[in-house]
Amino acid sequence: MLSGKFRSALVIGGQGIRARKLRTFLSMVSLFLGVLAVVAVQAGSEIAERAMLTDVELQSGKDGTIRGYVPGEKGAPAIVESTLKGRTDAVAMISSNAIIGEPGVRPINEGGMPFEYAGQGRGYYGPTMICDSNGSCQEQKQPEKKPDGQAIEVSMVALTGDIRAFKPFRPVSGSWLDFGSAPALAPRIVLNEEAAKGLRQYRVPGEMTIEGATHHVTPQIIGVVQDGDMQPRVYMRLDELRTWMPSATETTNSNQYRGGGTSLDLFLQPGSDDLQQLLKAKLIGAGVSQEQMQFQAVKSKERMESELRIMRLIFLGMAFLVLLIGVAGILNVGLATVGERVEEFALRRAVGMSRLLLAGIVLAETLLTGLLTAALAIGAGAAGLQVALMMFGSRFPSLVGTAFPWEAGVAGVIAGLIAGVLGGLIPAIRAAQIPIATVMRA
Amino acid sequence: MTQSFDQPTVQVQAPLLQLNGITKVLKGQGEPRTILSGVDFTVHPGQSVAILGRSGSGKSTLLSLIGLFDRADEGQYFLHGNDITKLPERRAAALRSAEFGFVFQRFFLLKHLTAAQNVAMALVNGQGWSARRKRKQQVMEALEQVGIAHLAKSKPTRLSGGEQQRVAIARALVRQPRIILADEPTGALDTETGNLVVEVLLNTTRQGCGLVLVTHDHDHARKMGRVMELRDGRFN
Numbered sequence: 001m002l003s004g005k006f007r008s009a010l011v012i013g014g015q016g017i018r019a020r021k022l023r024t025f026l027s028m029v030s031l032f033l034g035v036l037a038v039v040a041v042q043a044g045s046e047i048a049e050r051a052m053l054t055d056v057e058l059q060s061g062k063d064g065t066i067r068g069y070v071p072g073e074k075g076a077p078a079i080v081e082s083t084l085k086g087r088t089d090a091v092a093m094i095s096s097n098a099i100i101g102e103p104g105v106r107p108i109n110e111g112g113m114p115f116e117y118a119g120q121g122r123g124y125y126g127p128t129m130i131c132d133s134n135g136s137c138q139e140q141k142q143p144e145k146k147p148d149g150q151a152i153e154v155s156m157v158a159l160t161g162d163i164r165a166f167k168p169f170r171p172v173s174g175s176w177l178d179f180g181s182a183p184a185l186a187p188r189i190v191l192n193e194e195a196a197k198g199l200r201q202y203r204v205p206g207e208m209t210i211e212g213a214t215h216h217v218t219p220q221i222i223g224v225v226q227d228g229d230m231q232p233r234v235y236m237r238l239d240e241l242r243t244w245m246p247s248a249t250e251t252t253n254s255n256q257y258r259g260g261g262t263s264l265d266l267f268l269q270p271g272s273d274d275l276q277q278l279l280k281a282k283l284i285g286a287g288v289s290q291e292q293m294q295f296q297a298v299k300s301k302e303r304m305e306s307e308l309r310i311m312r313l314i315f316l317g318m319a320f321l322v323l324l325i326g327v328a329g330i331l332n333v334g335l336a337t338v339g340e341r342v343e344e345f346a347l348r349r350a351v352g353m354s355r356l357l358l359a360g361i362v363l364a365e366t367l368l369t370g371l372l373t374a375a376l377a378i379g380a381g382a383a384g385l386q387v388a389l390m391m392f393g394s395r396f397p398s399l400v401g402t403a404f405p406w407e408a409g410v411a412g413v414i415a416g417l418i419a420g421v422l423g424g425l426i427p428a429i430r431a432a433q434i435p436i437a438t439v440m441r442a
Numbered sequence: 443m444t445q446s447f448d449q450p451t452v453q454v455q456a457p458l459l460q461l462n463g464i465t466k467v468l469k470g471q472g473e474p475r476t477i478l479s480g481v482d483f484t485v486h487p488g489q490s491v492a493i494l495g496r497s498g499s500g501k502s503t504l505l506s507l508i509g510l511f512d513r514a515d516e517g518q519y520f521l522h523g524n525d526i527t528k529l530p531e532r533r534a535a536a537l538r539s540a541e542f543g544f545v546f547q548r549f550f551l552l553k554h555l556t557a558a559q560n561v562a563m564a565l566v567n568g569q570g571w572s573a574r575r576k577r578k579q580q581v582m583e584a585l586e587q588v589g590i591a592h593l594a595k596s597k598p599t600r601l602s603g604g605e606q607q608r609v610a611i612a613r614a615l616v617r618q619p620r621i622i623l624a625d626e627p628t629g630a631l632d633t634e635t636g637n638l639v640v641e642v643l644l645n646t647t648r649q650g651c652g653l654v655l656v657t658h659d660h661d662h663a664r665k666m667g668r669v670m671e672l673r674d675g676r677f678n
Contacts, residue, residue: 011566015559019555344552348563348567349535350509350511350544351538351563351564352540354532354568355535357567436511
């Protein structure tokens, strides 16, 4: 019975729309703008959130990732490396400095500063201090000044596995490190954009000097990624680095000067508590103090959401105002249509249709109009996004590959439904109240 | 309970509908006006009744009360012996669909629908649902009954007045009602077409359907089994 009523409402609603195409179109025009505004705001805020989130995730790691810091002392690096070997749910990252170019010269960007500041002196980090375990620091005696030469200094990051599972690096060119193959003698490195810019800008010999390494290395540059870092960086496999630097993971001199040893950055997938416990147990067993180890979850999304919430609410408020104009349009057309269809509605009631179903038919018409408009607005929004990405995508790398967010589609459908109900409710009530006797006698 | 049966042949049968002491007062902005005053009225299966009367005598009001378009202020209404005087609107709608077929002077065909779709309108009213094929069959049978099956796909604007009224009659017949209520169905037609329409309506009574015809035309009224005249809200 309900199905019969529902089908009747849909059939008659569809007939009504087909019979008044121009009116339906006119009511759709204003509603289209309203729904499109809601879709655009929702899509915009989703995309902005994702773009901002991606940038934050490049720096801090994906939302929910467990990030750990372990000091690079007492054999901790080797313990971490052996524990994580072959695992895909955790990666350790060990940073050091390297110079690419002529050996024994002062790099163009001494200290690994961004090339924008190259040649402005070693002011990037400020004076180097040496601190003891009590926290008493004194300025380090400046090392003997080396002659200027064709070399650039980069931050070198050695990885135990594919970090992209935790930090969504965007490929720029070439390929990423292959952790499945056997380690190469000539270490394969992937540059970040700043390091690639340095190599492009300054023609330096393809030789790499790594702090603490036994020999100079001739690396193979296999790709460039965007890692969201302003500092020039190169990424390589830890096992390939070990070939040239057996003590790769131990404290380097430069880091000692900065008041600590090489630290290990750990990235663990959420829920890997067992692994975390295992690592802690092994490290404590090796003599690393528990206070020196830190593990915490990355909450990038939470931070982003709170920042975007107010902005989104303001824009949604504006979009709903536009939607209200659309609702007023559909209401206006709906009321005019009911006035015109008095005889039809009276006749339908005369042949046995209930007031409720008659109201349902008027609502079904406005709901169908609202949904049709929503579908068009969502389609226009998705197409508009693709066009915008084609035109401006290259200027905003974080937007590359962005898909139309489903949340915007849902918001559009909800807006269409709300507009359909609000715009059709009063006409529906009026239609249901038409007195059959008066009309049929006229 | 007052019953006046003019045709002995139908007296043995229980009445299709029976109105007792029906009063209807029109309450507008001015003084209330009594349209019907204590009217008694009965229709039996297969009986045709013509209601005559001057404009404003209450003919159409009586018809709208019989057809459950409106409610009486006083009196009782029995349908198949059941008291439906205070029937809720939802059930009244179901009864309109199942029991009555309506034919109006102004046809009330929807211009954007074909003749067949106009007839099908009485089937797509939320009172049950039948498959498209069955609906089509019912519609074609009703159109055949009034002799215009060949015009099924025509829009009302392409039909003559008589054809349009026959589409309206087919719409009234499609649900196989027990009672046809016709409010001046020949008022907008020429004499010849009017006669044809009255013949079509009378045919329905041969299948046991009751017919109540409101008309100004005495010739048409005489063709009915019973003629009643309303004057100042009362039957003479």
